[in-house]
Amino acid sequence: MKKILILMSETGGGHRASAEALRDVFHERYGAQFQVDMVDLWSEHTPPPLRHMPKTYRFLVDDVPWLYKFIYEVGEKPQVTEPVMKAAAKFLQTFVSRAIRQYNPYLIISVHPLMQEIPLQVLARMKRNTPFVTVVTDLITIPPVWFDENATLCFVPSEEGYRLARQAGLQPDQLRQYGLPIRPAFARKPRPKPLLRQELGMLPDVPTALIVSGGEGMGPVGEIARAVAARLAADGQDGERSAGQLVVVCGRNQRLQEELEAHDWPIPTIVKGFVENIWDWMAACDCIITKAGPGTIAEACALGLPILLSGYIPGQESGNVPYVLKHGIGVYVEEPWQIAEVVSGWFGPQRAILEDVAERARQLGRPQATYQIVEEIAGLVGG
Numbered sequence: 095m096k097k098i099l100i101l102m103s104e105t106g107g108g109h110r111a112s113a114e115a116l117r118d119v120f121h122e123r124y125g126a127q128f129q130v131d132m133v134d135l136w137s138e139h140t141p142p143p144l145r146h147m148p149k150t151y152r153f154l155v156d157d158v159p160w161l162y163k164f165i166y167e168v169g170e171k172p173q174v175t176e177p178v179m180k181a182a183a184k185f186l187q188t189f190v191s192r193a194i195r196q197y198n199p200y201l202i203i204s205v206h207p208l209m210q211e212i213p214l215q216v217l218a219r220m221k222r223n224t225p226f227v228t229v230v231t232d233l234i235t236i237p238p239v240w241f242d243e244n245a246t247l248c249f250v251p252s253e254e255g256y257r258l259a260r261q262a263g264l265q266p267d268q269l270r271q272y273g274l275p276i277r278p279a280f281a282r283k284p285r286p287k288p289l290l291r292q293e294l295g296m297l298p299d300v301p302t303a304l305i306v307s308g309g310e311g312m313g314p315v316g317e318i319a320r321a322v323a324a325r326l327a328a329d330g331q332d333g334e335r336s337a338g339q340l341v342v343v344c345g346r347n348q349r350l351q352e353e354l355e356a357h358d359w360p361i362p363t364i365v366k367g368f369v370e371n372i373w374d375w376m377a378a379c380d381c382i383i384t385k386a387g388p389g390t391i392a393e394a395c396a397l398g399l400p401i402l403l404s405g406y407i408p409g410q411e412s413g414n415v416p417y418v419l420k421h422g423i424g425v426y427v428e429e430p431w432q433i434a435e436v437v438s439g440w441f442g443p444q445r446a447i448l449e450d451v452a453e454r455a456r457q458l459g460r461p462q463a464t465y466q467i468v469e470e471i472a473g474l475v476g477g
């Protein structure tokens with residue numbers, strides 16, 4: 095059994111979801127041929143304060159976004175990141191090399207921008223020629239720290255990603271472009287909506303909006319949910335049926351979940367925390383209201399789910415907004431009352447537009463990307 099180690103970090107939900115996607119497809123396709131381990135080197139194998147990096151990320155992005163934006167922009171400059179990464183690799187040599195010896199992988203896959211140069215330098219100092227594969231999990235705005243010329247292969251999810259990788263010095267024979275790795279359930283044909291809805295405790299035949307904002311439930315989710323619910327309640331006043339129902343997935347944001355669970359909703363509404371079967375919830379809905387997270391956008395496309403973007407993390411998600419608009423797979427609206435207006439239209443007189451958007455999303459989706467990526471990686475180690 096050959097060991098593969100996936101380096102990820104829980105900064106947001108996307109890196110973990112992509113790591114799980116790769117691990118699960120390895121398992122599905124190759125069974126016992128490979129043992130795939132996932133590790134967050136930052137929180138499990140570095141000393142404080144570095145090990146708190148994932149938690150700090152959550153705090154910065156949600157509570158001090160201007161500071162996060164500043165740090166992100168500084169981090170886009172190779173003249174800044176290169177010496178910092180070199181120093182970090184030196185400082186973390188003992189910790190990272192210990193982890194590598196412990197897992198003793200035959201091949202390493204990294205799905206995190208801050209786990210590229212560091213492990214590559216550590217491997218070089220250890221004189222190990224373990225193949226090292228980068229799987230980029232940003233969609234459009236991809237900072238140069240992702241790209242290291244010493245990677246054996248680098249998988250980029252988009253043409254823009256390919257262009258940026260070339261600009262950073264990677265060669266065409268190092269690069270592959272398939273799409274963002276999403277979990278294998280997104281590649282399966284979903285069960286019919288009414289059935290899924292019944293299973294999930296929803297009304298089977300009422301238009302449904304899903305609100306989700308990354309793994310951490312960031313941003314003004316509560317305000318948006320209340321505005322959409324109020325608008326759909328008003329729309330349904332004359333008829334017998336509700337004009338819509340709502341699902342709000344709060345991710346790991348427990349405070350938000352508690353607040354929304356206590357709310358008196360004017361339309362049928364389900365509030366959830368972090369759900370493991372997000373594909374079922376997505377497939378049961380008619381549109382998704384989300385921040386511009388790359389994972390969520392790729393997953394929505396795979397299921398042909400129209401996207402209403404309500405915000406983005408400045409920097410890393412900026413490019414995803416024009417991507418969604420350019421491909422006609424959704425709209426971008428920030429104000430909660432305007433978001434409610436769009437949903438009201440989509441569930442009412444603009445139903446045909448919603449269907450067109452869904453079709454374009456389906457065409458853009460790359461549900462097989464994870465399988466293609468895994469096959470190539472397995473090929474590197476004789477799978």
Ligand code: UDP
Nearest residue numbers: 106107108111308309368369387388389390
């Ligand atoms: N996600 C999930 N369950 C939840 C909330 C989110 O599985 O309850 C997943 C979602 O499907 C996506 C990831 O978390 O794969 C979020 O990634 P994205 O890139 O959209 O945003 P991030 O959280 O990384 O900022």
